[in-house]
Amino acid sequence: MKVQGWMFLWLSLFILVVAVVYGAWSKEPVGTTALFLAFGLSLMIGFYLAFTARRVDAMAQDNKQADVADEAGEVGFFSPHSWQPLSLAVGGALAFLSIAIGWWLLFFSFPLLLVGLWGWVFEYYTGENQNQ
Structure with missing residues (x-):
C-alpha cells in the first residue's frame, strides 16, 4: 500500500x-x-x-522481489448466471437518460432498478437457503 x-x-x-x-x-x-x-x-x-x-x-x-502470483487468491463469489445486473444497467441507463430527455422517464426506470436490486440481493435466498 x-x-x-x-x-x-x-x-x-x-x-x-x-x-x-x-x-x-x-x-x-x-x-x-x-x-x-x-x-x-x-x-x-x-x-x-x-x-x-x-x-x-x-x-x-x-516487496521488489515479489512475483505476480504472490498476491493471488480468492477475489470473491460472482454469480455466473444472474440476469439482475442487466436489469440494473437498463434501469440505471434510463434513469440517467431521464436527465436529458425528461423526468417522466424515471417512472419507467425505478421499477427496473428496484426489481434488479431486489433480485440481485435475494437471488440465493431460495430453496434450502430460504428462511422459514
Whole structure:
C-alpha cells in the first residue's frame, strides 16, 4: 500500500502545479477551482493510503522481489448466471437518460432498478437457503 500512497501524493503535487499554472494562465475560476479540489482529493487519498500502510502488514507489491502470483487468491463469489445486473444497467441507463430527455422517464426506470436490486440481493435466498 505504500506504492499507492506515494503515487497519490506525487499526483497531488502534479495537480497542484497544473492548477497554479492553469489559474495564472487562463484566469478561469471554474477550472482552477476544480483543479484545486482535485488536488485536495488526491492529497487526502494519498495521506490515507500512506497512513494506513504503516498499520497493515507489507503486501507483495511492497516487496521488489515479489512475483505476480504472490498476491493471488480468492477475489470473491460472482454469480455466473444472474440476469439482475442487466436489469440494473437498463434501469440505471434510463434513469440517467431521464436527465436529458425528461423526468417522466424515471417512472419507467425505478421499477427496473428496484426489481434488479431486489433480485440481485435475494437471488440465493431460495430453496434450502430460504428462511422459514
